[in-house]
Amino acid sequence: MILFKRAGDLREHLEKQRKQGKKSGFVPTMGALHDGHISLLNASVKENDLSVVSIFVNPTQFNDPSDFAKYPVTIEKDISMLEAAGCDILFLPSVQEIYPEGEMLKKKYELGYLEDLLEGKFRPGHFQGVCQVVHRLLNIVLPDNLYMGQKDYQQCMVIKKLLALTGLDQAVTLHISPTLREHSGLAMSSRNMRLNEDERSRAIAIFNTLDFIRQSIQPGDLSELKAEAVNRLTLSGFQVDYVEIADAGTLEPCEKWDGKSKLVALAAAFLGEVRLIDNLLLN
């Protein structure tokens, strides 16, 4: 695996590879890697000649400064995991390298209603920061294929929109991988490292609650089911930002289900200081 810290060096290297006809896959991450990240890399290794992973904890997507300051960093372990999984290139830039002209957003990405609901509503500015960094990284790596996780359901929709807005959809294909979970059902997440033992055992409630929705949902009004889901999470010690049942294609909240349309249940909640998110396709 080759490690690049400078965007210019990486760009030059990849340009040479492209001229040799090599197809590349790209997995952007914030590090503190787990098997969920590695599953994206595995998909890339299978489908490309060259796989690039970036590790960059992007300051502009954190609306909560203490969440940024406490984001786990495990770089040596990350490098071992990437090497073992057959990663060809690790891009490990500094903040200065990604934002040489400062972290201010130069342009606003017109994400429409996606920015006003769920994660957009509870983390103002988050998706602008995500678009800023992914746009910048894509312009450096220029991959054929981009790999992201369904774990961040709304983020995948935002990135689809970003690709369309920038015309990058002509060059880059987005692949969405299923969420990898612990045996308990808990979605793997870098933030799980911040949970103590007691919180970790209680964190399973987030998956159990989404699964409860999947098993209980009936056509008709969904407000009672949503309220019961919030109640279950609260009783498990979570402070709930939202539990929503939404159209799987548009993410618009569903109040009354016709029994046919495809739905996704999504939740975001705090356990102590740690904010966890998860989602489950219902049908």
Ligand code: AMP
């Ligand atoms: P992050 O490092 O949290 O920014 O995540 C980097 C990528 O890994 C994103 O596309 C995530 O959606 C994806 N990812 C995170 N957790 C999981 C998981 N448990 N299973 C599959 N993909 C994941």
